[in-house]
Amino acid sequence: MANIVRVNPGLGEEVQRFGADDVAKCYHCGNCSATCPMSKEPFLIPRKSMRYLQMGADERLRGNLEPWLCYYCGECSDQCPRGAEPGETMMSLRRWLTAQYDFTGISRLFYRSAAVEVGAVVVLGLLTGIGFYLAGTYLGGGDLNIYDGPRAFLPAYGKGGSFFSFGGVHTFDWAMGVLLAGLLGINCLRMWYFTMFNDQAPKVGIGAYISKLWVLPWHFISQRRYSECDKKTPWLVHLIMMLSYLTMLILIMFFLHSVHYGPEIVWQAHAFGYLATVGLLFGTVYAMYGRANKVNTYHKHSHASDWLFPVLIFYCAVTGIAQHIAHRTGFPALANVIYIIHMMGVVPMLVLEVPFGKWSHLAYRPLAIYFAEVQSPALLAQARARQSAPATARAA
Amino acid sequence: MSELKIGVYVCNCGTNIAKTVDCDAVVQAVQALPGVAVAKSYKYMCSNPGQEMIDKDIKELGLNRVVVAACSPRMHEPTFRKALDSAGLNPYYLEMANIREQNSWVHEDGAACTQKAIDLARAAVRRVALHEPLEKRSVPMCTSVLVLGGGVTGLTAALELADANQSVFLVERDDHLGGNVARIDLTAPHLDSARDLLRDRIARVTTHPKIKVLLGSELVGLSGYIGNFKPLVRVGGQEQELEVGAVVVCTGYQEFDAKKVKNLGYGSLPDVVTSFDLERMLRAGRIATRAGKAPRYVSLIHCVGSRSEEHHPYCSRVCCMTALKYAHEIKSMLPDAYVSDLYIDMHAFGKGCEDFYKSGAELHTMFLMYRKNQPPQVRLADPKDGFGMLIALQEQLSGESIEIPADLVVLMVGMEPRADAAEVAHLVNISRDKDGWFIESHPKLDPVATTTDGIFIAGACQAPKDIPDSVAQARAASARILAKIAQGKIWVDAVYAEIDEERCCGCRMCGEVCPYSAIEYNPATRRSTVVSVLCKACGTCAATCPAGAIKARHFSDRQIFAQIAGLLEGQGGGLTKGAK
Ligand SMILES: Cc1cc2nc3c(=O)[nH]c(=O)nc-3n(C[C@H](O)[C@H](O)[C@H](O)COP(=O)(O)OP(=O)(O)OC[C@H]3O[C@@H](n4cnc5c(N)ncnc54)[C@H](O)[C@@H]3O)c2cc1C
Ligand code: SF4
Ligand code: SF4
Ligand code: SF4
Ligand code: SF4
Ligand code: SF4
Numbered sequence: 001m002a003n004i005v006r007v008n009p010g011l012g013e014e015v016q017r018f019g020a021d022d023v024a025k026c027y028h029c030g031n032c033s034a035t036c037p038m039s040k041e042p043f044l045i046p047r048k049s050m051r052y053l054q055m056g057a058d059e060r061l062r063g064n065l066e067p068w069l070c071y072y073c074g075e076c077s078d079q080c081p082r083g084a085e086p087g088e089t090m091m092s093l094r095r096w097l098t099a100q101y102d103f104t105g106i107s108r109l110f111y112r113s114a115a116v117e118v119g120a121v122v123v124l125g126l127l128t129g130i131g132f133y134l135a136g137t138y139l140g141g142g143d144l145n146i147y148d149g150p151r152a153f154l155p156a157y158g159k160g161g162s163f164f165s166f167g168g169v170h171t172f173d174w175a176m177g178v179l180l181a182g183l184l185g186i187n188c189l190r191m192w193y194f195t196m197f198n199d200q201a202p203k204v205g206i207g208a209y210i211s212k213l214w215v216l217p218w219h220f221i222s223q224r225r226y227s228e229c230d231k232k233t234p235w236l237v238h239l240i241m242m243l244s245y246l247t248m249l250i251l252i253m254f255f256l257h258s259v260h261y262g263p264e265i266v267w268q269a270h271a272f273g274y275l276a277t278v279g280l281l282f283g284t285v286y287a288m289y290g291r292a293n294k295v296n297t298y299h300k301h302s303h304a305s306d307w308l309f310p311v312l313i314f315y316c317a318v319t320g321i322a323q324h325i326a327h328r329t330g331f332p333a334l335a336n337v338i339y340i341i342h343m344m345g346v347v348p349m350l351v352l353e354v355p356f357g358k359w360s361h362l363a364y365r366p367l368a369i370y371f372a373e374v375q376s377p378a379l380l381a382q383a384r385a386r387q388s389a390p391a392t393a394r395a396a
Numbered sequence: 397m398s399e400l401k402i403g404v405y406v407c408n409c410g411t412n413i414a415k416t417v418d419c420d421a422v423v424q425a426v427q428a429l430p431g432v433a434v435a436k437s438y439k440y441m442c443s444n445p446g447q448e449m450i451d452k453d454i455k456e457l458g459l460n461r462v463v464v465a466a467c468s469p470r471m472h473e474p475t476f477r478k479a480l481d482s483a484g485l486n487p488y489y490l491e492m493a494n495i496r497e498q499n500s501w502v503h504e505d506g507a508a509c510t511q512k513a514i515d516l517a518r519a520a521v522r523r524v525a526l527h528e529p530l531e532k533r534s535v536p537m538c539t540s541v542l543v544l545g546g547g548v549t550g551l552t553a554a555l556e557l558a559d560a561n562q563s564v565f566l567v568e569r570d571d572h573l574g575g576n577v578a579r580i581d582l583t584a585p586h587l588d589s590a591r592d593l594l595r596d597r598i599a600r601v602t603t604h605p606k607i608k609v610l611l612g613s614e615l616v617g618l619s620g621y622i623g624n625f626k627p628l629v630r631v632g633g634q635e636q637e638l639e640v641g642a643v644v645v646c647t648g649y650q651e652f653d654a655k656k657v658k659n660l661g662y663g664s665l666p667d668v669v670t671s672f673d674l675e676r677m678l679r680a681g682r683i684a685t686r687a688g689k690a691p692r693y694v695s696l697i698h699c700v701g702s703r704s705e706e707h708h709p710y711c712s713r714v715c716c717m718t719a720l721k722y723a724h725e726i727k728s729m730l731p732d733a734y735v736s737d738l739y740i741d742m743h744a745f746g747k748g749c750e751d752f753y754k755s756g757a758e759l760h761t762m763f764l765m766y767r768k769n770q771p772p773q774v775r776l777a778d779p780k781d782g783f784g785m786l787i788a789l790q791e792q793l794s795g796e797s798i799e800i801p802a803d804l805v806v807l808m809v810g811m812e813p814r815a816d817a818a819e820v821a822h823l824v825n826i827s828r829d830k831d832g833w834f835i836e837s838h839p840k841l842d843p844v845a846t847t848t849d850g851i852f853i854a855g856a857c858q859a860p861k862d863i864p865d866s867v868a869q870a871r872a873a874s875a876r877i878l879a880k881i882a883q884g885k886i887w888v889d890a891v892y893a894e895i896d897e898e899r900c901c902g903c904r905m906c907g908e909v910c911p912y913s914a915i916e917y918n919p920a921t922r923r924s925t926v927v928s929v930l931c932k933a934c935g936t937c938a939a940t941c942p943a944g945a946i947k948a949r950h951f952s953d954r955q956i957f958a959q960i961a962g963l964l965e966g967q968g969g970g971l972t973k974g975a976k
Contacts (some may be wrong), residue, residue, distance in 0.1 A: 004788070005798045009693065009734040012760060023762045028744070028793045051794045054762065060796070082754060325636070 003199050007272070011056035017112045018093035019303045026050050026084035026234075030075035030207060033262040037229055038069050040381035043372065045070055045375055046086040049093055052140055062100050063198035063377075067093040068368030073229040074297025090302045095305065096208040098360055101187040101193065107356040114304030121308065125344040132340045139167070147332035147339075148261045154336065156260045163257070172254050176350065177253065183355035184363055191364060202378030212373045234298070234366070237286050244279030245313075247272050262327055280317045309358045312349040400431035400525055402458040402519060405450060406616060407441035407466035409496055415499040416509040420467065427513040433457055442472045449480040454483035461527065463520045465493040465513060470731075478784065486529035493520040495540055505896060515966045522962030528956045535929060537623035538641040539881045542567065544615055544820070545646035547575020549855025549866040551597045556874035558606035565638055565753045566601065566609045566802040567629055567675050571600045573609070573650050580677035583733035583863060584717035588805050593863070612698060618643070618823050621887035621929040622850025628798075631899035631960040642877045645834065646870065647820055649811035649856040650709065652701030659773040660807060667691070668805040669773060670700075671718060678725055683804070685784065691733065691803035693783050694726050697772060698739040702810030705769050710831055713860040716743040719808050720756040727759045730824060734896035736762040736800050738772050746862065763847045764800070774805055811860040825913060833859045839878060848912070849886075852876060890949040892931035893938055897923045897947035906937035906946060 006169040009327035012024065032046055047064050052061040070090040077087040099108035109118035134141070146152050150161050158167030165171075166170040195201065219225055223242060226235040251259050251273055258269035286308040290299040329337035353359040399678040404426045408414035408790035427435040434453055438464075441464055447753040453459050464476050469492040471538045477487035493516040503509045539562050543554045546568030553566045572578065573594075580590045601607055608629050617628035623641045627919050648728035654662035654670050661668040666686035677683045685691050696719040702712040716739065721817040737756075742763070757763065766772055772789035783801040791798045814820075821828050826846040827835045834853045837845040844852050853871035861869070880886070893914075894912070896907070908916040915937060916925075926937070926946075938946040942963060 005796050007762075007798055007800045008764070009801060012762075025757045026753065029755060030766075048794070055764070055796070055798065056790065057764075057794070057796065082757070121516070143494060274886070 001070045005060060005230060008058045010053075011057050011058050011061075011085060012054065015053055015092055016023055018087045018095040019301060020053065020085075020096075022083060022085040023053050023089045023104070026054065026080070026086065029081060031079045032084075032086040033076045035079045036070070037073070037337060038071070038077070038225075042171045042376060042383055047075055048188035050084070051244055053089065053093065054188075055270045057163055057385040059198065060200065061093070062097070062194050063200060064093075064097075065195050065372050066198050066345075067092075067097055068365050069225070069372060070094075070296040071226045071229055073231055073235070075230065075236065077297050080082055085301065087308070089299075091298075092303070094361065094364075095303065097191075099284055101191045101360075101364070102356055103186055103190060104183070104225065106352075107360075110352070110356060111303075111305060115307075117304060117308060117352070117357075119314070121348040124348040124351060128347040129340055132343055136336070136340075143357075144333045147327050147335045152183045154339065170342050173252060173256070174354035176347070184360060187355060187360065188363055188367055191367060192371070194367045195368075198377070202382055204376060204378055208374045208377070212370060215370045215373050216366050218361075223238070225369055234296075237283055240279045241283035244276035246281065248280070251276070262290060263330070265328070277317055277321060280313055284314040285319065288314065290364075305358055312345055312353070315345040316342060316349060350388050358359045397458065400461060401457065401459045402429075402431045402461040402463060402521055402524060403453050403457070404432055404435040404463045404465065404521060405441050405446070406435070406437040406495075407446070408437060408439045408512075408564045409462065409467060409500075410439065413466070413496050413500045413513075416487070416503060416506050417513045418506065418510040418928060419497060419513075421510050422495075422513045422517055424667075424670045424707065425469070426517050426521060426620070428465075429518060431461075432521060433459060433527055434706070434740065438861050441466050442475050447475070447716075448912065450476070451483040454480070454485050460488050460489060461524045462841075463493060463517060463524050464490065465517045465520065467496040468494050468498075475688060488522065488530040490615070490667065491520040491524035491527065492774040493517045493722065505770065511966065515963050518965060519959045519962035522943050522965075523955050523959040526952070527950070528952075530949060532890050533888045533928070534885040535623055535888060536833065537884065537886050538625075538639050539563070540565065540638070540640045541877055542625070542627050542638060542643045543646060544643060544858070545647060545648055545855075546573040546601075546609070547573065547648045547866075548577045548594065548597070548609075548863055549644075549648065549779075549857075549870045550646035550866045551594075551601050552870035553646060553874050554601055554607050555597065555604070556871050557866070558601075558604045558879065560874075560878050561606065562878070564607045565629070566607055567613045567615055567627075567628075568609065568611050569614055571612050572600065572749045573611075576651075577863060579672055580675045582721060584714070584721035585746070585748045587721065587724060597944065599641040607629040614822070615823055618825070621927060622848075623834070623880075623929075625850060627652045642880065643824055643878070644852045644854055644870070644873045645820065645824060645857055646853075646855045647814055647817070650814045652712075652810045652812050654807045655698050656707060657700055657710065657771060659771065661774040661785070661805070662807055665774060665776065665785065665805070667803060668807065670807050670809045671715065671722075672809070674722060674806045675898045678722075681729075683726060683729055685803055688885045689803075690730055691784075691800045693736070694722075694730075694804045694806065695787055695800065695802040696722055696735065696737045696806045696808060697787075698737070698808045699768075700771075700809050701812070703740060703768060704771075708810055708812060708831060711743060712862070713743065715810060717749055717752060717807035717862070719806075720744075720752055720761075722806060723759060723761040727740050727761075727864050734762065734801075735759070736764055736787075736802070738764050738766055738787070738930060740766060740768050741824045762800075764789065767792055774802070777801065811856060813857070817857070824848065825850055826853065834856065844869050844876060852878075867881065884931065888929050889933070891933040891948075892928040893926045893933060893948045894928075895926055895941075896922055896947065897921070897925075899943050900924055900941075901943045901945070903942060904941050905942065909936045909940045 028045055031045055033039045036045050041067050049064055049066050067090045072087050072091050074087045077085050080086055095111045099111050140155055141151040141153050144153050155168045157170050158165035203351060223239050226238060255269050258266040258275055291302045294300050323335055323338040323342050326338055406419045406422045412964045423437050425431055431861050434457055450462060450611045462480055473492055476490050480490050481487045495516055496514040498508055499512050513726055521639050541557050541562055541564050543550045543564055543566045546566055553568045576595055584588050597653050613629050613631040615627055616630045618625060620626045625640050627638045628635055629638060635908050639849055651672060656899055692782035698719055701707045719737055726735050728732055741752060744750050766789045770790055772787050774787050777786045778781055783803055784899050786800045786803050787800050788799050817832055829835050834857050836843045836858060837847055846853055852873035854873040900923045904917055906924055907917055912930050912932050915924050915928055933948060933950045935951055938948045
């Protein structure tokens with residue numbers, strides 16, 4: 001039998017700081033779960049999470065995958081007779097869960113205070129600017145008028161000039177990538193522990209993990225689950241954003257040579273770069289416009305973190321384009337300056353958002369879908385056993 | 397006696413009767429009976445055209461008896477009697493044959509059903525031939541009224557009657573007026589003050605020239621009948637006989653004793669209190685634990701004593717909204733308090749109550765659902781916990797076993813009939829339901845009258861009720877009484893039992909069996925007599941009397957035997973089959 005839950009009376013207030021303002025209004029009519037296209041046995045979305053949150057069952061909530069299985073289509077909020085905003089509650093719970101998974105506690109700080117988050121972005125941006133300028137002056141080429149090549153102000157590669165040469169921006173990119181992946185990895189392990197090893201989670205064998213492994217890359221690339229929502233546009237926009245971002249990541253991490261050096265344009269690589277840029281611009285403008293005008297139910301409430309995310313990507317895309325134009329049209333000094341300005345956005349965005357902020361859902365969502373698939377058969381069997389047990393046994 | 401001219405009317409009742417009974421066959425069969433002048437069937441006899449048909453036939457064909465074969469006489473006998481009356485025929489020249497409830501609704505075989513309808517109609521024809529013209533009588537009415545109980549219901553009834561210029565005696569056992577409402581602070585769902593509600597009413601009642609308030613008084617006896625009751629009231633040790641025409645019983649309720657519920661800790665844990673204890677704190681303006689501290693965690697537990705197998709099965713109706721009222725009041729006095737509300741179902745049916753429920757949720761009241769017959773359990777917490785008590789429950793909406801902290805636990809005790817409700821019921825001759833509440837004459841259509849004419853019930857003595865419903869009933873009862881007063885006299889039904897003094901041997905058996913206490917015994921003459929105003933013509937006495945001294949008007953032996961003979965006359969089928 002599951003343990004007795006000792007409620008945490010302060011949980012509601014705590015999660016309220018992550019955005020869940022209206023959850024107290026819910027009286028559990030169940031309309032939301034009847035409407036939710038994602039609510040399928042053995043998961044009860046979003047009502048169960050609403051209940052855990054209301055009751056202050058923090059342990060249960062921390063081990064709950066369901067918020068990640070919601071895409072905030074907003075159908076539930078539209079149907080709720082009490083204005084309890086279940087969709088927004090699920091969104092807030094994702095923020096809260098992100099903070100729970102994060103072992104550093106930084107995430108919690110950011111989500112609870114917009115000022116801290118924006119402040120951190122600004123400070124890290126300034127540090128990046130200073131750092132890049134000093135690196136260019138003392139470690140790099142030292143000449144602001146040279147943009148590319150081995151003598152560049154900020155050379156792409158180290159002394160050897162190849163992919164594996166130590167030093168240069170490329171090495172910085174990889175070091176940052178490994179660091180961020182490490183941080184995110186630890187948080188993912190914590191998520192795994194919280195959700196798969198609590199008193200309610202059924203025991204699952206290694207076989208289940210292996211047989212469902214395909215779920216991870218498949219859902220990551222296709223966002224397939226998102227497409228099961230009744231409204232398809234959000235899924236499409238999201239897919240475009242995600243693929244654009246991934247394309248950019250691959251270009252920079254593996255094809256820096258082709259995209260960085262000028263003046264000729266390597267069309268095989270640049271075609272992808274341009275497409276991805278357009279994708280990112282489109283996606284962020286769509287998101288910002290929607291939020292500003294509260295176009296859809298899921299745009300109705302905007303937490304500071306919801307704004308910061310598209311604003312930063314938009315910033316990076318625009319400065320990236322400017323830097324590209326300055327470089328290709330023969331203004332290397334300007335290109336160097338704009339590049340530093342560009343990195344002042346990119347570095348905080350990645351460092352702060354990937355392990356601690358909204359970007360982390362890139363990892364948590366597919367993981368949650370994977371874990372849910374792994375757990376499902378055992379959960380279903382548990383539910384069936386409960387149903388066939390006599391009522392008295394159930395009450396005990 | 398002039399020649400018999402009986403009209404027989406067979407009702408189809410839409411298809412209610414006609415779907416199994418061949419109504420035309422019934423018409424044909426009865427047409428041939430001696431004395432029958434006309435027989436007809438019609439779709440709806442009780443409709444205006446149906447009644448006009450009877451009216452026309454009486455006038456044009458000179459009918460002097462009418463049989464309507466239709467529904468139960470309980471349903472439409474008054475309707476058809478009125479039709480006879482308006483056509484100038486004595487209304488008691490009517491007989492109804494029940495071919496719906498006792499025939500078409502309970503049988504399927506059409507042929508047998510038709511035969512039974514014929515038998516019943518024939519029996520009615522035989523009986524009606526022997527009917528006698530009876531006259532209603534009237535007796536004078538005393539216009540004073542006794543109001544028993546000075547709670548919000550009694551106060552309202554008294555004012556309503558006195559404002560209509562009738563004298564009222566208000567009998568209240570306590571030394572003050574106001575009843576249970578005088579014990580509460582704000583009222584749900586509008587949060588206005590109970591004190592304000594009462595203050596003005598009490599002031600008006602005590603100064604009203606038409607109202608005589610008898611505090612510290614009790615009803616100890618009641619004789620007489622509608623229009624002419626003689627209540628015996630004990631005031632300050634002295635008994636006093638009053639004269640009134642009607643009585644309104646407004647004795648209210650008492651609260652359930654929470655000690656009877658195990659595991660809630662009432663009586664053993666210091667900070668487990670009842671709703672009335674909390675009302676006292678609220679009225680004093682300070683919520684505190686026994687140790688004098690403001691509680692941080694307050695828990696409201698619903699349905700204490702109500703809706704349970706062990707205690708009362710019914711819902712007390714007001715405690716859900718009262719609990720929400722507490723949530724509001726506690727949050728406004730102690731904004732940082734965590735208020736949990738443990739309920740089975742939230743009964744928020746009244747006007748404004750659903751909004752009140754929603755606003756209770758907006759205050760962040762923690763609503764937790766427990767299962768009927770599985771009450772929460774309260775125990776002391778560990779001193780280290782930082783709060784006084786822990787409440788364990790099976791939470792239904794999540795399916796989890798949970799524990800919540802509490803510094804103050806408030807039990808929403810239900811309402812129950814007053815301890816002396818049985819005596820009061822006996823005194824005024826009304827009945828009580830299985831839970832002990834006074835029974836109304838009809839749960840929907842006659843909610844404030846009782847089976848005893850002239851005795852009305854209003855407010856929470858009839859069943860758990862909130863203030864608006866209690867007040868509405870008080871006004872309804874007053875309106876009923878004023879309507880009777882407006883008639884100036886009491887009409888007595890012409891159907892009642894009579895005792896032939898010559899044959900009565902004074903054995904008093906009839907008096908013992910009469911369920912309406914309608915028989916008086918005169919020790920001087922050693923004879924019993926029927927108080928016709930009280931008699932409901934049930935016939936019990938007539939059947940009991942060993943001397944055969946009692947005759948029930950309209951149910952004479954001749955009439956009944958004729959009816960039986962009519963039933964048995966038929967050739968086979970229907971009822972007669974079994975009888976042979
Ligand atoms: C905790 C609690 C809170 C409540 N809060 C609200 C609220 O917020 N809003 C709301 O609408 N309702 C509320 N109610 C309901 C409210 O109390 C009742 O609706 C109301 O009291 C009914 O009035 P009553 O006059 O019928 O009965 P009572 O208030 O019980 O009055 C009956 C009177 O009759 C007297 N009496 C009894 N027997 C005799 C006798 N034999 N002879 C002479 N006198 C007699 C009694 O002394 C008493 O004065 C609450 C109830 C409870 C339990
Ligand atoms: S969130 Fe709204 S729709 Fe869902 S159960 Fe609660 S009240 Fe009903
Ligand atoms: S927002 Fe959509 S997916 Fe999320 S819980 Fe509501 S209905 Fe389900
Ligand atoms: S008189 Fe009775 S049986 Fe006839 S229609 Fe009316 S209700 Fe029906
Ligand atoms: S009104 Fe509410 S608390 Fe009172 S008995 Fe009914 S359900 Fe229970
Ligand atoms: S007929 Fe019934 S009510 Fe009338 S006196 Fe006889 S027993 Fe009493």
